[in-house]
Amino acid sequence: MISHQQFKRIFKSQRYVLPLLMLLAFAWQMLYVVILSSSAMRKLAEAYFAIMPPAFKKFMSIMGSGFSGEQFLAFGYTHPSMLFILSFVPVAIAGRFITAEMEGRSIELLAIRLFPRSRLVMTTWLYTFVAHALLFSAMMGGTLAGQAATALSDGLPAALIVKIILSGLLFFTAINSMITFAATLFDNRGKAMAWGIGFLLIAFIFDALVKVWEQAAFLKNYSLFHWYQPVDIVNGKYDYGVAIAVLALLTLFFLGAAVVHFSRRDM
Numbered sequence: 001m002i003s004h005q006q007f008k009r010i011f012k013s014q015r016y017v018l019p020l021l022m023l024l025a026f027a028w029q030m031l032y033v034v035i036l037s038s039s040a041m042r043k044l045a046e047a048y049f050a051i052m053p054p055a056f057k058k059f060m061s062i063m064g065s066g067f068s069g070e071q072f073l074a075f076g077y078t079h080p081s082m083l084f085i086l087s088f089v090p091v092a093i094a095g096r097f098i099t100a101e102m103e104g105r106s107i108e109l110l111a112i113r114l115f116p117r118s119r120l121v122m123t124t125w126l127y128t129f130v131a132h133a134l135l136f137s138a139m140m141g142g143t144l145a146g147q148a149a150t151a152l153s154d155g156l157p158a159a160l161i162v163k164i165i166l167s168g169l170l171f172f173t174a175i176n177s178m179i180t181f182a183a184t185l186f187d188n189r190g191k192a193m194a195w196g197i198g199f200l201l202i203a204f205i206f207d208a209l210v211k212v213w214e215q216a217a218f219l220k221n222y223s224l225f226h227w228y229q230p231v232d233i234v235n236g237k238y239d240y241g242v243a244i245a246v247l248a249l250l251t252l253f254f255l256g257a258a259v260v261h262f263s264r265r266d267m
Contacts, residue, residue, distance in 0.1 A: 001116070001118055001119060001122045002119060002122055002123050002126060003119040003120065003123045006097070006119065006120065006123040006124075007123050007126065007127060009097075010093065010097055010123070010124065010127045011127065013096075014093075014127075014131070018131055018134065021085055021089070021131075021135060022134055022135060022137075022138040023138070024085065025082065025085065025135050025136075025138040025139045025142065026138040026139065026141055026142040026145075027142060028076065028079075028081070028082060028139070028142065029073075029076050029077070029138075029139045029140075029141075029142030029143045029146065030142040030143070030145060030146040031076075032072065032073050032075075032076040032143070032146075033073065033142075033143060033146030033147055033149075033150055033152055033155065034146060034150065035072075036069050036072065036073070036150075036152055036154070036155070037146075037150035037151075037152050045072065049062070055212040058211050058212045059208055059211050059212055060075050060231060062075075062231065068154075068234075069152070069154035069155065070154065070155070070156055070160070070234045071231050071234055071235070073143060073155060073156045074156065074160075074164060074230040074231045074233065074234045075230070075231055076139075076143075077139060077164050077168060077230040078228060078229065078230050078231070080204075082139070083204070085135070086132065086135060086168075086172050086175075087172075087175060087200045088197075089128060089131050089132065089135070090128045090172075090175060090176045090179040090180065090196075091179055091193050091196040091197055091200070092193070093124060093127060093128050093131070094124055094125075094128070094179050094180050094182070094183035094192070094196070095183055095189045095192050095193040095196070096189065097120075097123075097124045097127075098120060098121065098124050098180065098183040098184060098192075098262070099183045099184075099186050099187065099188065099189045099192040099193075100189040101120065102186075102187040116263070117259075117262050117263045118259045118262070118263060120262070121180060121184065121255075121258050121259050121262050122259065124180060124183075125176060125177065125180045125255060125258070128176045128180075129173055129176060132169055132172045132173065132176065133169060136165045136168055136169050137165075139165070140161050140162075140165050143155070143156060143161055144158070144161065156234070160233065160234055163233050163238075163240075164230040164233055164234075167227075167228060167230070167233060167238065167240070167243060168228055168230070170243070170244065170247045170248070170251075171227055171228035171247055172228075173247070173251050174227075174247045174248075174250040174251045174254070175200070175224075176251075177250065177251045177252075177253075177254035177255040177258065178199070178250065178254045179196045179200075180254070180255065180258045181254040181255070181257050181258035181261070182195055182196050182199065183196070183258075184258050184261050184262040185261070203223070203224040203225055204225055206219075206223055206224075206225075207223040207224065207225035207226060210223050210226075221242075227243050227246055227247055
């Protein structure tokens with residue numbers, strides 16, 4: 001089901017990009033720890049939280065009127081900048097190594113006429129899964145290294161970090177399957193990436209709306225990004241049982257759909 005040659009090809013093409021993204025993820029999470037460990041920066045953050053509009057707190061899933069170091073650190077895992085990096089990885093990889101293969105009629109695409117087409121889809125999906133696992137490991141490393149170096153008293157416990165990492169990896173594995181499926185629908189790389197980015201952007205905006213708009217609160221469970229909420233994990237508001245079931249179902253459904261559709265489409 002996996003093409004080792006194709007995996008090596010993807011790995012080689014990303015040998016500089018992925019380490020750079022891992023470094024950014026590590027540094028980003030360490031930055032949040034540094035902010036908390038610095039008395040001046042911490043006071044600034046506390047003052048900002050004190051005057052923060054209620055709508056912003058709802059968007060960030062922040063609970064309580066006071067400042068919480070654990071909630072602050074957890075938000076770093078779901079900050080829009082990190083969401084962009086984690087979301088763009090499957091869009092870029094699937095667009096280049098699935099859609100662009102069909103667009104350019106590459107030698108790899110011709111080769112799969114002799115082998116199961118599912119290899120191209122599964123190999124691309126697997127690389128993205130590995131990339132996400134490495135990125136989340138770097139984020140966890142940034143938090144743990146920062147807390148160890150600064151001796152932060154109100155940092156995230158290791159158990160909570162592991163829960164955040166596992167929920168995030170499961171969530172973005174589902175995203176990976178969705179974007180992989182979308183990539184099999186097009187033979188134009190630009191169009192596939194535009195649809196993928198557009199879908200994720202709409203899903204993110206929808207999640208923000210149902211968080212801040214009380215009349216739409218009943219739609220929270222139908223929001224895709226509702227199932228990646230590190231701050232809710234810290235607050236004990238995250239339903240792991242339902243989340244695992246929903247995300248596993250999405251992963252299997254869209255990955256299966258990608259394999260079936262790509263195997264049947266005209267090359």
